[in-house]
Amino acid sequence: MTFLPNPRELPTAPSLRWGLLGPGGIAASFVDAAHRHSQQRFVNVASGSSPERATAFAQAHGVTRSSDTYEQVLADPEVDAVYIATTHDSHARLALLAIAAGKHVMVEKPLTTTRADAQKVVDAARAAGVFAMEAMWTRYLPQSDVLRQLLERGDIGEVRLVTADFGFPSQYDPASRLWAPGQAGGALLDAGVYPVSFVSSVLGAPSAVHTVGTLAPTGVDEQASVTLAYEKAQGVAFTSLRTASPTRASVIGTQGRIDIDGPFLAPSGIGVTMGAGFPASAQTAHWSGALGPQGSAALSYEADAMARYIGDGLTESPIHTMDEVVSVVGILEEARQQLGAV
Template sequence: MTDALSTLPEPRHPDPADAPPLRWGVLGPGGIAADFTDALHRHTRQRVVAAGSRSAERAAAFASAHGVERSHGSYEALVSDPEVDVVYVATPHSEHLEHALLAIAAGKHVLVEKPMAVTASEARRIVAAAREAGVFAMEAMWTRYLPQTDIVRQLLEQGALGDVRVVTADFGGRVEYDPASRLWNPDLAGGALLDLGVYTVSWASFALGAPAGIIAAGTLAPTGVDDQVSLVLSSADGAQALLSTTLRATTPSLATISGSEGRVETDSPFWGPSGLRVFRADGTLAAEWRDPYGRPHRDGMAYEAAAVARYIAEGRTESPLHSLAEAVDTLATLDEARRQVGATRVE
């Protein structure tokens, strides 16, 4: 087992530039859409060919700033564009259901920014619509497609960590309180869990699968959204995930998986390109890895876009690394955590 930990597997993801090119339409030209578009254009052969907004001026400004050929002054015009192969839904997650269904009804493949919807029931509606239409659909949990994540995935597949018992992850950022802003407004599905905590719950799902037990404790903002939450998720065999998220303080953004034969610890941030260290059961360092690929921060979104292009070319309708069912299960966990802390829910 020591040898398995001392020699880390190589990431199996090919260069994003090798993925077949697709023509993307961006629905919702905000900050994350800007980073996504720039990452695609820098690191892949994918091209964003159209941007759509309810404001024609905003769509045109985005297109001009990010080298996009066309802009549309409505979401309906964007999804109807015959030159668009796949739609990236980048609006606030309170709008994901409406906009994903709009793109699917137009026959477009969809990549929906995380979380896929506000609740598990909404996500199920997206999944059902995509399956009925026969189009590809995926939640944009880009962490799953990073090289470092594939190293951890292989360690888990090989059983190199032994019997996994404890998983940890945190993600918190200090956000100024503004009751009208997206993160604090219940009408916009605000709160720490849906915006930041989804990454930690997805990490636990990656390591342990859907939880058999959920315990959540937290605090609420004056608007009723959750502003800080800690969770204990338990698997059927008694393994546990210890997770935390907050809008009140910046936390390390680290994640670990500990088993009977060793543990893996990520660098910060665990959700973006970084690195990792692997330790033996006696606590000694076995190996470490630092991301060498020069796609830092949100440039790492190029990996998920390349994965989408490959999956569509292969005729798939969902990701083999992060299934639609898992995206729904993650939201079901968030639903229950929000219920337990008494957060305002958006149905």
């Protein structure tokens, strides 16, 4: 039976001074995780709706100060890097502003809502020589490094199928960002980016995309199954705003399979099943991800990863390149078009 590796040890990340654009729920989780579990420090925050909201956020989450506008945060000489945590529809505009200001930038997923906008952000960052990264925290969790090592070793043989799902029930509200086309609502952009990105992390860019699903009354996609085609493999990603799915992921090969415990997108464990006659004569092993920050506290991993890469002189993540990010955004865009989503 194969033995399961442990996550590789990483050097201590240098401390960056961060600015925050968009003091919402995910921003609160990210800032708290960074402050409690890393040396990253947030020194400035601004809200697009009101200075008072930014001030209240700074006081509640230990941010050094607040500003009246996004532009003031970007002009702050004490800000090394910017975390953009606004709604999807503003990601591209704010990322380009941050890059133009010479700031390293992390943008919440999805990077943008269209492939063309994603490419604009990537081109601008490369031209400016600043670091740019999509905040796909799953890539930096311990179990993701265990998975990478297993695939690098070829333990399960040739990969033939990768599956992942993420669905959750959301109360239908046409004014909510999840259901509003004007705020880039829909299941694919909000939740579907996770399973599609997981498939991409194993198989890369597909040769074709095939999508089935349903639309909400507002015209956004409320549920979708996306099949990604490769020369010898397939990827299947499911997402929904109507139902809770197991939130698991599997990589199935010619000699065995790897199963990521649910929820696969947060800290979890990994099971490996080996044997030509599995499951009847299967041998199994399991690695537990119980150590380290759990739940949203594990957002600290991606904060430290970005700081580490910047300290090494890189301009993008080597395990989640910007070319791959553009590809995933393109998959999501094509899937929405195939459904006729607004």
